[in-house]
Amino acid sequence: MIVLDHVTQWFDAPAGRTMALHDVSLRIAPGEFVSLIGPSGSGKSTLLRIIGDLIPPTGGQVQVNGKSPREARRARDYGIVFQSPVLYDWRTVRRNVELPLEVMGYPRKEWTPRAERMLDLVGLQQFRAHYPWQLSGGTQQRVAIARALAFSPPI
Numbered sequence: 001m002i003v004l005d006h007v008t009q010w011f012d013a014p015a016g017r018t019m020a021l022h023d024v025s026l027r028i029a030p031g032e033f034v035s036l037i038g039p040s041g042s043g044k045s046t047l048l049r050i051i052g053d054l055i056p057p058t059g060g061q062v063q064v065n066g067k068s069p070r071e072a073r074r075a076r077d078y079g080i081v082f083q084s085p086v087l088y089d090w091r092t093v094r095r096n097v098e099l100p101l102e103v104m105g106y107p108r109k110e111w112t113p114r115a116e117r118m119l120d121l122v123g124l125q126q127f128r129a130h131y132p133w134q135l136s137g138g139t140q141q142r143v144a145i146a147r148a149l150a151f152s153p154p155i
Contacts, residue, residue, distance in 0.1 A: 002028040007060035009046050020046040052080050078155035079148030085140040087132040094128040097146045118146035
């Protein structure tokens with residue numbers, strides 16, 4: 001479960017302070033699918049960055065699976081897919097998907113089977129030996145999704 005209580009976010013800039021989020025309260029239950037919809041600059045990415053422990057909120061409280069965002073990140077309670085795929089050009093598609101398993105210390109024998117299952121899930125088995133620079137932007141994004149799911153995060 002993701003819980004936000006009265007979350008506010010201010011950013012300081014040379015032109016002055018900007019309020020990105022004001023008093024946002026939200027509860028997302030396990031298994032619930034939620035879309036954040038709004039115009040550019042309305043705070044959607046800011047909200048996700050707060051939940052993902054990439055920035056702290058200026059005010060309010062956030063809990064992810066009953067933990068602070070930092071504790072949830074350390075417990076590997078979620079996977080993140082960024083707006084830009086952030087793939088390593090020198091690693092094949094399969095090796096990019098294996099990366100979190102390698103970094104998190106999963107046994108080597110699990111890397112390839114898990115990566116292959118995720119590539120199958122996103123329909124990219126035929127691209128497993130390709131490099132990111134050989135793929136379209138949308139296909140690169142699907143690789144990033146497979147990578148975020150490779151370690152089976154609950155969120």
